[in-house]
């Protein structure tokens with residue numbers, strides 16, 4: 107290593123004195139991947155640079171938002187809308203002239219960040235804010251056998267966890283608690299709190315209008331075949347049709363101006379039977395049993411609200427639905443009267459203002475679809491989606507006699523925001539560096555899970571590291587990788603190549619898709635590319651007898667100068683350990699049974715569809731699998747019957 111100049115030596119003197127010459131020289135050579143340049147990431151980047159880490163790759167998919175500036179100190183107002191990775195690298199680089207920071211503006215789940223790429227790092231540090239990306243990085247680090255430090259903060263609480271395959275438990279060894287959940291019937295039919303209306307607007311209505319097009323007709327046909335209630339199925343078909351018509355109008359270049367009204371009314375003018383804020387509610391009202399113990403909803407009338415002549419429970423349309431503190435205010439006749447109450451986002455909106463906001467946000471979102479965006483999902487920092495959710499949630503609240511919320515409050519509730527505290531992030535970022543050092547020194551005995559807690563007498567607590575959970579479907583698998591041209595290599599070639607002489611009955615999956623099993627080998631001669639098994643993905647080989655561990659094969663590119671065989675197998679071939687007993691299903695173990703192959707010969711396995719209820723108005727139980735998964739991601743639980751109980755301490759009990 108080149109000798110440090112006196113100036114740099116002075117700069118590093120303290121770190122060197124603390125770390126000792128060996129470690130501080132090693133850090134200069136260490137290749138770190140830092141994922142996330144947000145609250146923790148900015149603090150951590152500064153720490154890494156000042157500690158003397160020499161090679162840092164910093165990846166983040168996002169751009170800087172104004173709301174980041176109170177705690178992400180590498181950013182200034184002039185940087186808003188610029189890439190977080192780029193700006194943080196530019197700001198922190200000069201803190202130490204010896205550091206090389208490579209910023210990447212991208213998603214860690216992108217295919218180019220494959221197993222080979224992960225192997226090029228000595229250590230990975232997560233500074234993420236979502237479970238999905240955390241689980242992805244955990245799997246990649248387990249696959250590539252790279253040490254990982256996982257972290258997170260929530261208000262005053264924080265946690266740091268060092269992870270290493272076969273030494274410690276992994277991020278997925280212990281199932282994570284599901285977020286707050288609500289029974290779907292409450293969301294669809296019987297909301298009683300503002301959050302129910304917010305979840306409905308964010309997870310249901312926004313998706314129906316602007317999300318993925320999910321054709322439910324196949325499922326309805328199937329339900330009909332199985333003898334489900336024909337009348338209810340007919341109603342659901344009409345509802346699906348009505349949504350389809352609105353979706354088409356929102357995307358059509360000719361219907362601008364009218365689409366928002368259609369969205370409100372869900373095309374009610376004679377052609378379709380149900381509307382979002384009017385007929386759907388009338389339909390629910392006809393279920394008299396439902397309203398014995400709760401106030402019935404009031405259908406909303408678009409024109410009357412717009413004209414200001416609509417009377418909601420005896421008050422005028424222009425009555426603000428909330429004040430700045432979220433409390434109901436007395437009726438007032440002045441449409442602009444609410445504007446005096448506090449900051450713009452925190453003030454009350456009248457029913458009329460909510461309707462105007464519904465129309466304008468729907469038009470803005472529709473314009474984005476027409477400009478080429480395929481789907482739009484909720485993002486609290488996306489003003490158009492936040493406005494839509496604010497307006498739709500407040501209109502629904504008004505109909506159900508629930509107190510409305512200000513845009514500010516809805517942002518907090520819909521975005522599941524727990525205020526971030528800069529000090530918590532800073533403490534956690536410091537702890538990450540300490541645990542990273544232990545991993546790099548291979549001082550495995552001194553690794554600790556560290557918790558930051560809200561206890562002034564003992565703010566930090568440490569927990570000994572647990573060994574891997576034997577039934578974990580991530581870190582107990584045997585990982586290997588192939589380098590290949592997916593356009594030229596067939597599934598059969600890969601599976602035969604990896605299993606070598608071993609003669610076993612196996613099934614092969616990509617994520618949740620079954621690609622072949624012992625009785626079905628139609629895909630064996632197909633190329634990986636035609637099966638959509640490409641760079642960055644994994645092929646999973648499961649022993650049908652459950653005797654040997656599952657093999658996961660990471661798909662990587664051929665070396666750039668490679669010519670000849672389009673498949674390079676690993677050497678030696680993987681040697682999965684024998685299992686002592688069959689493990690219970692784990693998060694990543696794909697379901698076993700394969701339905702008959704469809705046209706595309708690749709079958710996506712999803713949780714079984716819930717049975718249709720034979721009574722009930724807007725049947726909450728019929729969901730396409732993708733929608734079901736999305737609802738579950740949003741913290742909704744689908745129940746078979748309204749009486750079914752969800753066993754989770756975190757569930758908000760209604761009724």
Ligand SMILES: Nc1ncnc2c1ncn2[C@@H]1O[C@H](COP(=O)(O)OP(=O)(O)OP(=O)(O)O)[C@@H](O)[C@H]1O
Pocket residue numbers: 141142143144145146147165166167168173174190212213214215233234235236239526
């Ligand atoms: N899949 C991913 N790939 C790359 N970066 C990601 C991915 N998922 C999340 N991130 C980044 O992780 C960072 C997490 O930081 P943080 O928790 O402070 O969130 P934030 O978006 O900056 O703040 P807030 O959510 O409070 O507005 C964000 O910058 C986010 O862009």
Ligand SMILES: [Zn+2]
Pocket residue numbers: 275276277278279280574575578579580581582
């Ligand atoms: Zn594990």
